[in-house]
Amino acid sequence: MTINVAMTVNGKAVSGKVEARTLLVQFLREHLGLTGTHVGCDTSQCGACVVHLDGKSIKSCTILAVQAEGGKVTTIEGLAESADKLHPMQEAFRENHALQCGFCTPGMVMSAIDMVKRNNYQLDEATVRRELEGNLCRCTGYHNIVKAILAAAPAMKAAGV
Amino acid sequence: MTAETGIGARVKRKEDQRFLTGTGRYVDDLPLARATYAYFLRSPHAHAKIKSIDTAAAKAMPGVVEIFTGADTAAAKMGGLICGWVVKDKHGQPHKAPPHPVMAADTVRYVGDPVAMVIANSAAEARDAAEAIKVDYDVKPANVDLSKALAKGTPEVHAEAPGNLIYDWEIGVKADVDAAFAKAAHVTKLDIVNNRLIPNAMEPRAAAAEYDKGTGNYTLWSTSQNPHVLRLILSAFVLGIPEHKLRVIAPDVGGGFGSKIFCYNEETMVTWAAAKVGRPIKWTAERAESFMTDAHGRDHITHAELALDKDNKFLAMKVETIANMGAYLSTFSTAVPTYLYATLLAGQYTTPLIYANVKAAVTHTAPVDAYRGAGRPEATFVVESLVSAAAKELKVDPAELRRKNFIPPEAFPYQTPVALQYDSGNYPPIIDEAMKIADYKGFESRRAEAKSRGKLRGIGFSSYIEACGLAPSQVIGQLGGGVGQWEAAQIKFNPTGNVQVLTGSHSHGQSHETTFAQIVSDKLGVPIENIEVVHGDTATTPFGMGTYGSRSLAVGGSAIMKAADKVIAKGKKIAAHLMEASVADVVFENGTFKVAGTDKAVPLGQAVFAAYVPHNYPLQELEPGMDENAFYDPANFVYPAGTQICEVEIDPDTGATEIVNFTAVDDFGNVINPMIVEGQVHGGITQGVGQALLECAVYDKDTGQLLSGSFNDYAMPRADDVPSFKTGYKVTPCPHNPLGVKGCGEAGAIAAPAAVMNAIHDAVAPIGVKHVPMPATPQTVWQAIHGGK
Numbered sequence: 001m002t003i004n005v006a007m008t009v010n011g012k013a014v015s016g017k018v019e020a021r022t023l024l025v026q027f028l029r030e031h032l033g034l035t036g037t038h039v040g041c042d043t044s045q046c047g048a049c050v051v052h053l054d055g056k057s058i059k060s061c062t063i064l065a066v067q068a069e070g071g072k073v074t075t076i077e078g079l080a081e082s083a084d085k086l087h088p089m090q091e092a093f094r095e096n097h098a099l100q101c102g103f104c105t106p107g108m109v110m111s112a113i114d115m116v117k118r119n120n121y122q123l124d125e126a127t128v129r130r131e132l133e134g135n136l137c138r139c140t141g142y143h144n145i146v147k148a149i150l151a152a153a154p155a156m157k158a159a160g161v
Numbered sequence: 162m163t164a165e166t167g168i169g170a171r172v173k174r175k176e177d178q179r180f181l182t183g184t185g186r187y188v189d190d191l192p193l194a195r196a197t198y199a200y201f202l203r204s205p206h207a208h209a210k211i212k213s214i215d216t217a218a219a220k221a222m223p224g225v226v227e228i229f230t231g232a233d234t235a236a237a238k239m240g241g242l243i244c245g246w247v248v249k250d251k252h253g254q255p256h257k258a259p260p261h262p263v264m265a266a267d268t269v270r271y272v273g274d275p276v277a278m279v280i281a282n283s284a285a286e287a288r289d290a291a292e293a294i295k296v297d298y299d300v301k302p303a304n305v306d307l308s309k310a311l312a313k314g315t316p317e318v319h320a321e322a323p324g325n326l327i328y329d330w331e332i333g334v335k336a337d338v339d340a341a342f343a344k345a346a347h348v349t350k351l352d353i354v355n356n357r358l359i360p361n362a363m364e365p366r367a368a369a370a371e372y373d374k375g376t377g378n379y380t381l382w383s384t385s386q387n388p389h390v391l392r393l394i395l396s397a398f399v400l401g402i403p404e405h406k407l408r409v410i411a412p413d414v415g416g417g418f419g420s421k422i423f424c425y426n427e428e429t430m431v432t433w434a435a436a437k438v439g440r441p442i443k444w445t446a447e448r449a450e451s452f453m454t455d456a457h458g459r460d461h462i463t464h465a466e467l468a469l470d471k472d473n474k475f476l477a478m479k480v481e482t483i484a485n486m487g488a489y490l491s492t493f494s495t496a497v498p499t500y501l502y503a504t505l506l507a508g509q510y511t512t513p514l515i516y517a518n519v520k521a522a523v524t525h526t527a528p529v530d531a532y533r534g535a536g537r538p539e540a541t542f543v544v545e546s547l548v549s550a551a552a553k554e555l556k557v558d559p560a561e562l563r564r565k566n567f568i569p570p571e572a573f574p575y576q577t578p579v580a581l582q583y584d585s586g587n588y589p590p591i592i593d594e595a596m597k598i599a600d601y602k603g604f605e606s607r608r609a610e611a612k613s614r615g616k617l618r619g620i621g622f623s624s625y626i627e628a629c630g631l632a633p634s635q636v637i638g639q640l641g642g643g644v645g646q647w648e649a650a651q652i653k654f655n656p657t658g659n660v661q662v663l664t665g666s667h668s669h670g671q672s673h674e675t676t677f678a679q680i681v682s683d684k685l686g687v688p689i690e691n692i693e694v695v696h697g698d699t700a701t702t703p704f705g706m707g708t709y710g711s712r713s714l715a716v717g718g719s720a721i722m723k724a725a726d727k728v729i730a731k732g733k734k735i736a737a738h739l740m741e742a743s744v745a746d747v748v749f750e751n752g753t754f755k756v757a758g759t760d761k762a763v764p765l766g767q768a769v770f771a772a773y774v775p776h777n778y779p780l781q782e783l784e785p786g787m788d789e790n791a792f793y794d795p796a797n798f799v800y801p802a803g804t805q806i807c808e809v810e811i812d813p814d815t816g817a818t819e820i821v822n823f824t825a826v827d828d829f830g831n832v833i834n835p836m837i838v839e840g841q842v843h844g845g846i847t848q849g850v851g852q853a854l855l856e857c858a859v860y861d862k863d864t865g866q867l868l869s870g871s872f873n874d875y876a877m878p879r880a881d882d883v884p885s886f887k888t889g890y891k892v893t894p895c896p897h898n899p900l901g902v903k904g905c906g907e908a909g910a911i912a913a914p915a916a917v918m919n920a921i922h923d924a925v926a927p928i929g930v931k932h933v934p935m936p937a938t939p940q941t942v943w944q945a946i947h948g949g950k
Contacts, residue, residue, distance in 0.1 A: 076182065103364040141843035
């Protein structure tokens with residue numbers, strides 16, 4: 001059975017015909033070619049697929065595309081204003097060497113942005129570590145990811161994002 | 162210019178832009194026109210005969226293009242997967258080498274062994290159809306428990322390996338070691354299980370292949386750490402496609418940790434089948450498949466003893482190990498518990514006599530091969546557990562016992578009793594620095610303070626040695642390795658002066674695109690933004706051995722240095738011609754050729770332009786162009802060393818262990834980019850902490866079902882399982898490579914399990930607990946504390 005689905009992704013209206021069982025991450029990757037959002041597991045634990053739906057972080061492997069009908073989705077591709085002007089969280093990841101192979105990075109960045117906002121731009125190390133429980137990284141040992149998120153929080157506040 | 166971007170600078174990574182903006186290109190991201198999708202039906206049994214496979218109903222399912230089974234690969238006379246390292250046993254006989262069919266034909270030997278490949282128009286259709294395949298199995302008893310694998314009566318995995326023994330190997334002279342033990346003032350004995358691990362790179366393995374009917378050329382995109390070696394294996398041993406007709410591309414790869422070195426069933430099938438179906442085929446592992454079928458790591462059972470004299474000097478060590486190979490011998494599996502393990506048992510110490518006996522056993526479990534550290538973490542765990550246990554038994558300070566037995570700095574190069582000759586090192590300042598950073602002096606007061614809160618606090622050392630950058634090729638050949646261990650580089654200038662640096666190694670997180678560019682920028686004075694490092698494509702890069710064993714900088718970086726020397730040598734000739742000077746008078750400084758004592762100067766870019774537009778150029782003596790190749794075969798391994806100090810707090814009521822401090826001081830030789838090196842150390846430590854506290858691959862001992870088969874059941878380290886780490890450096894440059902570098906990729910994982918477990922044993926010692934097994938989960942620790950009560 002195919003179903004029409006329409007939503008806004010990175011500010012653009014998109015639509016497509018999908019099988020009912022199509023996950024949001026499959027719609028993003030396979031129908032829209034937005035392959036920055038990754039799939040690292042099949043049990044909703046690794047967090048490589050995190051995107052924002054209506055401003056909140058979700059695991060896009062855990063909802064169907066049709067459940068995002070009419071929603072506003074932001075993916076890693078939609079974060080930077082331009083190639084020269086990254087989001088403060090992306091910039092902090094680069095400054096602090098918070099990525100190595102890059103595979104978990106999009107999900108990490110999307111989770112981290114929501115984490116900063118959820119905590120009203122006020123974070124400490126223990127909070128960051130606790131709230132990263134839904135994102136796995138095998139390369140960095142988290143040390144520099146934690147540093148990057150702590151650095152990004154005030155930068156996001158200053159930038160008003 | 163080079164001060165900010167050259168050797169030693171904390172240059173931000175060139176590769177980050179694409180990864181941060183979602184524009185990296187991993188295998189599963191590739192858009193392939195008319196692609197089909199593969200799904201592998203796998204054995205649900207650890208050991209069974211396949212009586213029949215009925216694919217008729219599945220072939221009629223929607224979207225199905227083709228289904229292949231072991232009968233098809235047998236009919237095609239497809240070669241089996243190979244083990245590329247022949248280890249000779251203690252009688253000089255080569256190891257038992259049972260066949261490893263790409264698709265199981267008549268017998269399945271582990272849960273996950275592939276029995277059918279379904280190719281369909283979509284991944285979902287392929288999966289649906291696989292469910293309709295009927296396989297009739299005759300289930301047999303399985304050999305799962307390593308401790309019983311070599312016992313009489315245990316079911317055999319292969320007729321070619323009687324008693325499940327692949328080899329019985331030894332190093333050292335047992336009689337000499339026994340004689341030393343007879344004279345010992347003290348003997349420390351340990352029984353150790355080095356827990357089995359599942360690598361879990363965040364990107365699951367994936368393969369995509371395309372066949373061009375017009376040219377007969379195959380292209381395979383694979384999540385490989387070593388695309389050239391993969392092509393060589395597929396060409397020469399498995400598929401018979403000549404190397405020049407097979408292009409292997411490893412694009413962005415999301416972590417490897419060893420698990421992506423090997424030649425696997427699925428990439429083989431995808432390549433072969435692409436020609437059969439005449440359309441591209443993509444396959445990406447589901448995480449459950451990664452758990453079941455990526456080569457696992459570690460899995461040793463060891464009895465180890467250390468003999469000391471009355472002055473606490475180490476006299477001798479003996480080690481008996483059973484190593485699990487899994488159901489089939491993976492690509493480099495045989496070398497891991499021998500040449501990468503027993504040869505490291507001297508550690509940082511002067512132990513004059515060492516004997517090790519290693520028996521490799523097959524079991525009905527997934528293949529086991531190199532995983533971050535590969536043999537060296539197992540060796541370090543044995544040595545450092547013995548040393549700390551001896552210190553406890555003798556009631557001496559564990560740092561003092563280490564210091565007393567360290568190889569002194571003046572003894573290098575140092576010949577160990579287990580084959581390796583350490584080229585350089587200076588261990589005492591490392592442990593001093595680590596103790597300073599960790600505030601070792603203040604530990605007892607922290608222990609007392611913790612006790613007042615009802616917590617058990619402990620501190621543990623791990624002083625590791627690592628041999629990495631396997632070399633030289635002739636020695637590897639003598640030891641049974643089937644490949645060379647050199648690396649290749651090409652520095653290709655374009656006429657406008659920018660540079661492509663092509664390497665045979667591969668980056669899947671290691672940051673070669675940055676560090677290799679730093680080397681070239683530093684050496685040739687080219688701005689780093691004008692340098693592009695190219696890797697991962699057999700069609701564009703020189704044949705090289707890939708990335709594993711912390712070899713890329715020490716071997717691949719050295720090849721780049723050699724190529725840069727050739728650029729300078731050629732540039733000198735061009736510049737001499739342009740300046741009408743003698744070549745002998747030309748010097749190269751900061752990117753410019755000069756004639757000493759004059760103001761004549763030719764920037765490298767001008768020499769390069771002259772080489773491509775040779776209007777005023779010594780064409781009689783010199784070829785045009787600036788494109789230099791180099792191959793570098795090292796004289797020896799490199800030997801990074803360091804000391805880690807871990808401090809833990811245990812809650813005796815819950816058994817939960819918290820790492821409260823973690824210090825690592827390493828000697829990696831010269832450091833190209835400290836930011837990147839620290840990142841490698843952090844990640845390695847966390848994998849080591851994972852082994853010590855969290856991770857364990859568990860099979861049901863009767864059925865061989867993988868019980869830890871998902872992130873629900875296999876505890877990966879999360880951010881709140883580890884602290885922020887304190888790191889430091891000491892530098893003794895490697896004396897035999899042009900960069901003076903060692904390797905940093907595995908050190909963290911090699912040393913950390915012993916540091917953590919020694920801290921745990923120190924914490925529980927005051928309440929009389931002697932042994933806590935790995936992983937020290939809360940349950941395990943609680944049982945160790947309360948089990949007897």
